[in-house]
Amino acid sequence: MFGKLIYLIRRALRNMFQSPVLCIATVGTVTVSLCILTFFAIIVLNVQSMTRHWSQEVQVVAYLDEVPSAAQISALVQSAEALPEVVEVVYVTRQQAFAGFRDRLGDDALLLDGLDDDFLPASLRLTLHEEFRNRLGVEQVVGELKKTGGYSDFRYGQDWLDRFESLLNLLRIAGAVLGGFLLFAALFIVANTIKLTVYARREELEVMSLVGGTSMFIKSPFLIEGAVQGVVGGCLAISLSYLLFTAFLAGGLETLFLASGVAEIVFLPFFYQLLVLAAGILIGILGSLISLRKFVRI
Amino acid sequence: MFGKLIYLIRRALRNMFQSPVLCIATVGTVTVSLCILTFFAIIVLNVQSMTRHWSQEVQVVAYLDEVPSAAQISALVQSAEALPEVVEVVYVTRQQAFAGFRDRLGDDALLLDGLDDDFLPASLRLTLHEEFRNRLGVEQVVGELKKTGGYSDFRYGQDWLDRFESLLNLLRIAGAVLGGFLLFAALFIVANTIKLTVYARREELEVMSLVGGTSMFIKSPFLIEGAVQGVVGGCLAISLSYLLFTAFLAGGLETLFLASGVAEIVFLPFFYQLLVLAAGILIGILGSLISLRKFVRI
Amino acid sequence: MIQLYNICKSYSKDGTALEDVNLKIPKGDFVYITGPSGAGKSTLLKLLYVAERPTRGQILINGQNVTRMSVAKIPFLRRQLGIVFQDFKLINSRTIFENVAFPLEVRGRKRFEVGKKVYQVLKNVGLEHKLTKFPLQLSGGEQQRVAIARALVMEPLVLLADEPTGNLDLEVTLEIMDLFKGANARGTTVLLATHDREMMRRFPRRQICLENGRLTEDWIP
Amino acid sequence: MIQLYNICKSYSKDGTALEDVNLKIPKGDFVYITGPSGAGKSTLLKLLYVAERPTRGQILINGQNVTRMSVAKIPFLRRQLGIVFQDFKLINSRTIFENVAFPLEVRGRKRFEVGKKVYQVLKNVGLEHKLTKFPLQLSGGEQQRVAIARALVMEPLVLLADEPTGNLDLEVTLEIMDLFKGANARGTTVLLATHDREMMRRFPRRQICLENGRLTEDWIP
Numbered sequence A, B: 001m002f003g004k005l006i007y008l009i010r011r012a013l014r015n016m017f018q019s020p021v022l023c024i025a026t027v028g029t030v031t032v033s034l035c036i037l038t039f040f041a042i043i044v045l046n047v048q049s050m051t052r053h054w055s056q057e058v059q060v061v062a063y064l065d066e067v068p069s070a071a072q073i074s075a076l077v078q079s080a081e082a083l084p085e086v087v088e089v090v091y092v093t094r095q096q097a098f099a100g101f102r103d104r105l106g107d108d109a110l111l112l113d114g115l116d117d118d119f120l121p122a123s124l125r126l127t128l129h130e131e132f133r134n135r136l137g138v139e140q141v142v143g144e145l146k147k148t149g150g151y152s153d154f155r156y157g158q159d160w161l162d163r164f165e166s167l168l169n170l171l172r173i174a175g176a177v178l179g180g181f182l183l184f185a186a187l188f189i190v191a192n193t194i195k196l197t198v199y200a201r202r203e204e205l206e207v208m209s210l211v212g213g214t215s216m217f218i219k220s221p222f223l224i225e226g227a228v229q230g231v232v233g234g235c236l237a238i239s240l241s242y243l244l245f246t247a248f249l250a251g252g253l254e255t256l257f258l259a260s261g262v263a264e265i266v267f268l269p270f271f272y273q274l275l276v277l278a279a280g281i282l283i284g285i286l287g288s289l290i291s292l293r294k295f296v297r298i
Numbered sequence C, D: 001m002i003q004l005y006n007i008c009k010s011y012s013k014d015g016t017a018l019e020d021v022n023l024k025i026p027k028g029d030f031v032y033i034t035g036p037s038g039a040g041k042s043t044l045l046k047l048l049y050v051a052e053r054p055t056r057g058q059i060l061i062n063g064q065n066v067t068r069m070s071v072a073k074i075p076f077l078r079r080q081l082g083i084v085f086q087d088f089k090l091i092n093s094r095t096i097f098e099n100v101a102f103p104l105e106v107r108g109r110k111r112f113e114v115g116k117k118v119y120q121v122l123k124n125v126g127l128e129h130k131l132t133k134f135p136l137q138l139s140g141g142e143q144q145r146v147a148i149a150r151a152l153v154m155e156p157l158v159l160l161a162d163e164p165t166g167n168l169d170l171e172v173t174l175e176i177m178d179l180f181k182g183a184n185a186r187g188t189t190v191l192l193a194t195h196d197r198e199m200m201r202r203f204p205r206r207q208i209c210l211e212n213g214r215l216t217e218d219w220i221p
């Protein structure tokens, strides 16, 4: 059994070295296709982390009725922190609120010159868990806080939240559509290439069957070949895209990114690299299977 | 001469119908590759129009020293309009400025309740030609205005402008890198596929040369075939991406886009469609040429 | 051993390659199949190794009805046959050694045994020095001998040889005939399609003559 | 017409296919090339149609030095030759008609003329009813006749036929020989590599014998 496997692998390797044109063509196609997929994955992942970065601005600000005593404050903070959706609660005094407002006004800050520094109410700022940073989660928290009482008003950037959510949806759908299309395209192109390599060797396949080769005996080296080519193509794709990635990031792209307010740019994490390899193997084997079914009618 | 061309075209078509497997494989690969390019072009074009949309917010606001007379205003407006960089000049009264500020504050507008509606200065808002909507153009305009005098202050969102410019640069570089890579990938994949189809027919090529076919006689049908497959693939790619485009836009994507502040989504303009077709022809012919050079040594 | 009942084969509507052929070949027989070009000799052999299916009629080989054999079983039938194809059908991307070794590998023989057997049979056809060459590096006659070696490497139950000496000179032909007779003596049933009258004159055996797809003569010396 | 001076050809270091061959074939000659399998007959012909280049020596065909001919000129030399390849070399994706018509199309002949000529030559080899078939739908002998038809369709200056009757029965062989003799009578120089002694006995002509790459006999009846 084990000896047979080794024998089949030997035959597969022999095949590949015997017709380098076909082998190189397949590996090249797998590499380029997976490279496109890898790039796409890098972009999607980074956009995702960017939106996660943005989503930190989804906060609930709860304005307090009047200036509370220290005991009241800690009670309110504790009850807010007890909510399952909440990560962190920060108490903002009137003065802090005033300073923050001044900062936000920027160039217009001189407008506040004549005003008292305590005309803004004190507030609690609630940061939420990531999965609650949307309209539903926010309104849930507000509902809970309302029940405890002691707050005059709540603010959570309602219109901003709507926009943010639809942008997220947009990215999600566009990513899924494009990703699906690219995955299909990669499978199609690789299967097509393998079909052509099998086509170029169809006489060989015919001879094998005429000399008594069973379907499995003839096909299995091709499947192994497909898997090997998939792995090699996957490794090459990851290396190539890493090269391109560092080459262009080193060339000043990163500073650009950071300047435009995007968080850190990361390469594909290891787990996703494994996924790319797996995709390579899958595409290689599937492509071989599909093509062999067309040409080996044994 | 003309008869010869027709003869060559007839032979090319005959070839294609004679080996449908090869022909379909090539057309399919061209289609999918160009489809990816088309999608990429659609995204780039729309992002471009989006940034153009955004860039309309690059304005110069020139605050006036004191409340000017009607004659002074029209003189200032005229001198500003005379600047070659300026498209439009709008005079904003103190009251309009106050109303605008109130709108911008949004939820915080109640802060302005006790204030006079004329504590903000009057100003001129200058919209610039597209090519001047950057730091350089803006500073040029401000310099000109400073010479005329009568202004107390200028504002043009300095930090916003820097961010916007680096984002534009980022998009431009990323687009060029990705676009170049995708174009190369498409050429590589198509050339690879054509190489395999030529490889599958190398015996035929050898026989033709043994029976006295000149290099041109043998190659030209392949080049014509490549061109035809390129055109067909290009048309299919445009149709397919149009189908996908409408299918997913009709499926609610458009409302999402609009909700997230993006301007209108457009399909590839006609000129670009022609470019895709041209790319198809080019890729088909180039791919054939490269492959034939490898296998026809006559 | 081999029985054909009312075999008809037509590739297209306009003509038949075989028409109503009835034939019995006992085990261990040595039969020449002759007839003019296009008579149906190769078609008859193709039916026996199930590269084609008859339009009508039944074929029994070694008791098995080949006509309705399932596709999955065909390889196991073919392993009992040694076939020399008219167009050789060597695998051009494999060396001579690998080509001849293939029938043994298919049957899962040990590497050691394979090497010994292949060398022996290649020596029998006079090509032991071409082991590592590829088919396209051999002359026509050498390729034909490789095809013969591949058919003989297994001591088949039935040997089907389609024009096995068309590219060989008389001396080599005689050596090859010795190999065929040797296999026959060891129990292999031999069917040999040929045009070579000299060969049939020197080694008179049962002769089956096809003409236009019909069996016109069955001569036993 | 054809002159070979000190021709050597070795495909690899370990063996030579031709060694020091000197040969003169005058215009209009009819020459058999014989010799055992692997002697170098096909190699000799390949050198003449420049599929291979000699390792040493010079070849003149019709006054042209073929040895140093540029790649671009080779097609024009080949158009003066009619070649029957040992392995036929038909284009499997083209019909018989298209295969035979190909040498005419290469030379840019009118469609009308092509149709007439192709039909005539296919009739001469007895295959006019197989016009629209593909090579793989023909029997071995029929394919060989298509290859012969393709070589004869142009009335070549030189006919190079490599084992042209290996798959043919005696009757068809005689017909084909008549065609060759006819072409020869009309001025074509014929070189015919063959093992068929019967043919040489019936039509005695000049015989060149190769053995292990050396010219060992040049017999003129």
Ligand SMILES: Nc1ncnc2c1ncn2[C@@H]1O[C@H](COP(=O)(O)OP(=O)(O)OP(=O)(O)O)[C@@H](O)[C@H]1O
Pocket (backbone or CB within 6 Å): C011, C012, C016, C017, C035, C036, C037, C038, C039, C040, C041, C042, C043, C044, C086, D136, D137, D138, D139, D140, D141, D142, D167
């Ligand atoms: N695959 C096919 N498709 C259509 N017709 C075929 C096919 N194979 C053979 N034929 C036809 O069937 C007839 C018999 O062919 P077959 O190959 O059996 O002849 P043969 O006796 O072997 O001749 P040869 O001595 O020339 O090899 C021929 O007329 C041939 O054209």
Ligand SMILES: Nc1ncnc2c1ncn2[C@@H]1O[C@H](COP(=O)(O)OP(=O)(O)OP(=O)(O)O)[C@@H](O)[C@H]1O
Pocket (backbone or CB within 6 Å): C136, C137, C138, C139, C140, C141, C142, C167, D011, D012, D016, D017, D035, D036, D037, D038, D039, D040, D041, D042, D043, D044, D086
């Ligand atoms: N492409 C090649 N590469 C390496 N060796 C070759 C090649 N072609 C032929 N040979 C060798 O050269 C020698 C002569 O071959 P050639 O084909 O000329 O023989 P031949 O006389 O035509 O034989 P046959 O009668 O069997 O066709 C043979 O030993 C053969 O193995």
Ligand SMILES: [Mg+2]
Pocket (backbone or CB within 6 Å): C041, C042, C043, C086, C162, D139, D140, D141
């Ligand atoms: Mg036959």
Ligand SMILES: [Mg+2]
Pocket (backbone or CB within 6 Å): C139, C140, C141, D041, D042, D043, D086, D162
């Ligand atoms: Mg030869």
